[in-house]
Amino acid sequence: MSEDRRLMVLRAIVQDYVQTSEPVGSKALVERHHLGVSAATVRNDMALLEEEGLIHAPHTSAGRVPTDAGYRLFVDRLSAIKPLGPGERRAISQFLQGAVDLDDVVDRTVRLLASLTRQVAVVQYPSLTRSTVRHIELVPLGATHLMIVLIVNTGRVEQRVVDTGRSLAGPDGEGLVASMRAHINEVAAGVPFTVAATRLRRLVEDTDGESGTDAGDRAAMRAVVSALGGALVEEREERVVLAGQANLARSGADFPRTIGPILEALEEHVTLLRLLGQLGDDPDLVSVRIGSENPVSGLQTTSLVSMGYGSGAERVASLGVLGPTRMDYPTTMASVRAVARYVSEILDDNQTT
Numbered sequence: 001m002s003e004d005r006r007l008m009v010l011r012a013i014v015q016d017y018v019q020t021s022e023p024v025g026s027k028a029l030v031e032r033h034h035l036g037v038s039a040a041t042v043r044n045d046m047a048l049l050e051e052e053g054l055i056h057a058p059h060t061s062a063g064r065v066p067t068d069a070g071y072r073l074f075v076d077r078l079s080a081i082k083p084l085g086p087g088e089r090r091a092i093s094q095f096l097q098g099a100v101d102l103d104d105v106v107d108r109t110v111r112l113l114a115s116l117t118r119q120v121a122v123v124q125y126p127s128l129t130r131s132t133v134r135h136i137e138l139v140p141l142g143a144t145h146l147m148i149v150l151i152v153n154t155g156r157v158e159q160r161v162v163d164t165g166r167s168l169a170g171p172d173g174e175g176l177v178a179s180m181r182a183h184i185n186e187v188a189a190g191v192p193f194t195v196a197a198t199r200l201r202r203l204v205e206d207t208d209g210e211s212g213t214d215a216g217d218r219a220a221m222r223a224v225v226s227a228l229g230g231a232l233v234e235e236r237e238e239r240v241v242l243a244g245q246a247n248l249a250r251s252g253a254d255f256p257r258t259i260g261p262i263l264e265a266l267e268e269h270v271t272l273l274r275l276l277g278q279l280g281d282d283p284d285l286v287s288v289r290i291g292s293e294n295p296v297s298g299l300q301t302t303s304l305v306s307m308g309y310g311s312g313a314e315r316v317a318s319l320g321v322l323g324p325t326r327m328d329y330p331t332t333m334a335s336v337r338a339v340a341r342y343v344s345e346i347l348d349d350n351q352t353t
Contacts, residue, residue, distance in 0.1 A: 007043045007077055008035060010054055014066050014074045018328050021253060023063025052200045068291035071303070071325055075288050081333045090336060091314075092116075096342050100158040102126070109319060109343055114244025116335040119323035122268065122306075124276050125239045126154040126316040133188045133196045134226065138181045140168045145178065148187035148224060150231050153315055154347055162227040163336055164220035165267045176217055181223055183207075188228075197232045200225045200320065240272045248322070254324035255301050265298030266322075275299075276306055301325065305332050307340040319343065 012033045016024045016342045026042040029035060035042060044063055049055045053186040056072035057063070058347045066074065084092075095112055099105040106123050113121035145165060150158040167173055185200040207218050245266065255262070265271060275289070275296070289304045299322070305319025320336055 005035070005037070006049065007073075008033075010049055010066070010070055010074060011077075013046075013049075013055055013064060014071065017065050018326055021326060023058055023065050025063045027032060027145055028063075031077060053116060064326075067156060068293070071290045071329070072293075075290070075329050078330060078333075081286065081337060082330050084334050084338050086115075092342055094337055096339075096346060099346065102154060105343065105346055109339060110241045110243040113319065113321055113335065113339055114247065115138065116339070117321045117332050118244070118247050118250070119248060119321040119322070119327070119332065121243045121319075121321050122243055122272055122304075123319040124273060124277065124317040125240050126152075126156070126242070126310075131316055132157075132190060132192050135189055136159075136181070136184050138174070140177055140178050140182075143167055146167055146224060148227055148231070150228065160227040160230045164223050165217050166216035175218060180221055180295075183221075184224070184228070186309050193232045200228055219273055238273050240269050240276070242266060242272075244321075251324045251326075254326050261298035263295050264300060271296055275304060276320065286337050287320075288329065288333065303327050305329070305336050309340040309343045316347070318331070 009029065012029050012035065013024045016028065016032060019169060024047060026039045030037075037045075046055065048056070049070070051066065052069075053067055054073060056067050058065055065071075072280045083089075092112065094104065096108055099108050101123075106125060108124040110121045113119075113123070132153045134153045137151070139149065140145050141161060144161055144163050144164050146164055146168070148160045148162060150160075153157075165285045166176075167178060167284040168295040182201060184200065186197040186205050189200070204222050207221045239252075245263065248255075265274050274295070286305065286307045291303060292300050294300050294302065294304065301324065302322050303325045304320055304322045308315030308318045310316040319340055323332075323334060
């Protein structure tokens with residue numbers, strides 16, 4: 001049979017099986033699809049597809065279902081990811097644009113993905129190893145205290161209050177705060193967290209080494225940099241947020257034994273972070289990992305559709321959905337891509353405003 005017809009028959013089997021969850025026979029294919037050939041020809045095509053390991057018979061019925069390799073070929077041969085409709089895109093944009101901060105963005109994103117795809121949604125917080133310090137603000141609070149405001153390029157804002165140990169009142173105090181703010185931003189703004197932490201430590205060393213610097217001023221700088229260092233280290237912890245785990249129960253028939261191993265694997269956030277981290281750096285690429293392609297044994301009856309998101313051309317994290325291999329791949333891929341792009345736009349807006 002021609003390769004074009006082979007792909008046509010495989011595509012029809014995948015589409016019917018995803019829709020009905022029932023093994024697909026040649027008669028049903030002829031009735032539902034305009035294949036332009038007889039049922040006998042379709043049966044012969046299906047036999048060849050089975051020999052190639054792209055479909056198999058789950059039991060003694062005449063119907064066939066796709067294998068992991070069949071799904072892979074189907075996904076790889078998608079001519080293009082179909083775009084979402086204007087109404088869907090508008091709903092996504094409006095829902096995400098209402099977010100007030102990064103935590104809200106992540107929370108809305110994971111709930112939106114679970115709702116759109118009816119799968120388990122997974123959203124990684126922006127990786128702080130990839131993120132940069134946008135600005136650090138120092139705000140006097142009372143006689144000796146400062147509020148340190150750390151603003152990240154991803155939109156995250158962290159606050160710390162520190163006792164400087166010296167008076168911040170009057171011209172001398174105002175001058176000290178302005179000087180610390182200028183020096184700290186000079187070395188830390190616009191660079192990755194790891195670089196910022198190193199530069200801030202050097203700044204303290206340089207300040208301590210200046211013979212003409214007041215001891216109280218040096219102590220104040222040490223206190224501020226120490227608090228900043230704590231924030232930078234704390235924020236390096238990588239996290240994922242999940243939603244829609246209950247959707248697995250709806251797909252219970254797709255898992256030959258139980259969903260228990262899948263739920264256990266989902267609880268291991270380190271595992272999910274590793275899977276999401278294995279994406280390439282191309283922000284426009286939707287990654288699809290099908291069944292046995294997943295290195296985690298508990299997830300080898302599932303597929304993971306994921307994509308990076310970020311600020312500008314740099315990917316700072318990933319998001320995606322996980323569900324049974326019997327998945328509507330074109331629609332799921334379109335949803336993941338659309339949501340990832342909108343989240344990236346939000347991060348870009350946060351960086352430029």
